[in-house]
Amino acid sequence: MTFVQVDAWLRLAALAPSPLNTQPWRFRVTPSHIELWSDPARGLPVADPAGRERTIACGCALLNLRAAGAASGCDETVEPLPDPASPDLLARVRLAEGPADAALAALAPAIERRRSTRRALEHEPLPAGLLEALAAEAAAEGAELLPVDGRAAREALADLVAEADRRLHHDPAWRREQARWIHPGRTADGLPASRLGGRALRFLVGHFDFGGTSAGRDEVFVLHAPAVVLLGTPGDEPLDWLRAGQALERVLLRAALHDIHAGYLQGPLQLPDLRERLAGAFTPGRMTQVCLRLGRPVEPPGPRRRRPVAEFAEFVPA
Ligand SMILES: Cc1cc2nc3c(=O)[nH]c(=O)nc-3n(C[C@H](O)[C@H](O)[C@H](O)COP(=O)(O)O)c2cc1C
Structure with a gap:
């Protein structure tokens, strides 16, 4: 592993998705291996008290x-999770010249193409066979990808997503936490402010309950997306979350190779009672980790924001 090579790998690792673009990872590079650490200082204690989504995001970076x-x-x-005494140390990775995993290598060109969307999706269906290929990518990491098909199932999911939107937006602590990551002072992380301008949007998100507006928009998104999928794991422990993250990124990269991108419908997964109802209805015997709509976004994404490698990586000399 040369410095230049590791620097390039870490830049690609950090193109992974993360909730509110918190980029909640750190890397420690030694001459023999690369350690991936979760960064609790970049967590979301209100929306994600257990660090489940933070670990999923780190799993995405690990897959990259x-x-x-x-x-x-x-x-x-x-x-x-090599050290039970250090739960934030999520993985120790050794990369050495040798027989490379061809299926993983084939996904690498999609790392820079993959983007999330908060906008509407074109109505055209996914390319034939793609959903099956995405399910195979998830299975390769020990997770299950289940499509939500049919009007009745979509309506039931839309109800859960809308209820979550209303309840989350009604919580001032949740709104304040969201607003901290939609901050005009942030340019390398967090979410971009809309046309309203950073300060105004941050004020509005932090102070007013937009639950009704988001609920209506997300209901339409669930009902009309070309595909809606749930990612499930057998258990609900940090190892399952790390697996879910790697499975998620594999799914997203494979989709991005076909210019198919994802919008997130995570609301019901942030409220324990709704998460249980969701799992009971759609992924029985599995814990639901991620809920996505998939398709071709109607508009191109805005500029990408990421911190430079030097901000999240430490190189330990020999
Ligand atoms: C576990 C997880 C949860 C996420 N939750 C949401 C969400 O609730 N709403 C949303 O719009 N985006 C969500 N995202 C996507 C992020 O907003 C997105 O990854 C981030 O803004 C960076 O943009 P990019 O994915 O286009 O690189 C989530 C991503 C991850 C990995």
Whole structure:
């Protein structure tokens, strides 16, 4: 592993998605391996008290690192959660010249193409066979991808998403937390403010209950998306979340190769009672980790925001 190579891999790792673009990861690079750490200082204690979504985001970054390494012709050894005394140390990765995982390497070109969307999606259906291919990507990481098909199922999900929107937006602590990441002072992380201008949007999100507006918009999104999918895992422990993150990123990268991108419908997963209802109705025997709508966004995404590698990586000399 040369410095230049690792620097390039970490830049690609950090293109992973994360809730509110918090980028909640740190990397520690030693001469023999790369450690991935969760960064609790970049967590969302109100929306994500257990750090579940933070770990999922780190899992996405881990998958990017593995794919980037494979595309450079490296064989990978990944030790998940290697030290029970350090729960924030999520993985220890060794990348060395050797037989690379061809399926992972094939996903690497999509790392820079993948984007999330908060806008509407075109109505055209997904390319034939793509949903099955996405399910296979999730299965390769030990997770299950289940489509939500049919009018009745979409309506039931839309009701849960709308109820979550109303309840979350009604909570002043949740609104304040969201507003902290939609801040005009942020340019390398957080979410961009809309046309309203940063200060105004931040004030509005922090002070007013937009639950009704979001609920109406998300209901339409659920009912009309070309595909809606749920990602489930057998358990609900940090190892399951790390797996879910890697499965999620595999799904997103494979979709991005076809110019298909995802919008997130995470509201019901942030409220324990709704999460249980969602799992009971749609992923029985599994815990639901992520809920996505998939399709071709009607508008191109805005500029991407990421912190430079030096801000989240530490290089430990020999
Ligand atoms: C676990 C997880 C949860 C997310 N939740 C939401 C969400 O609730 N709403 C949303 O619009 N985007 C959500 N996102 C997407 C992020 O907003 C997005 O990744 C971030 O803004 C960076 O943009 P990019 O994905 O286009 O690079 C989530 C991403 C992850 C990994």
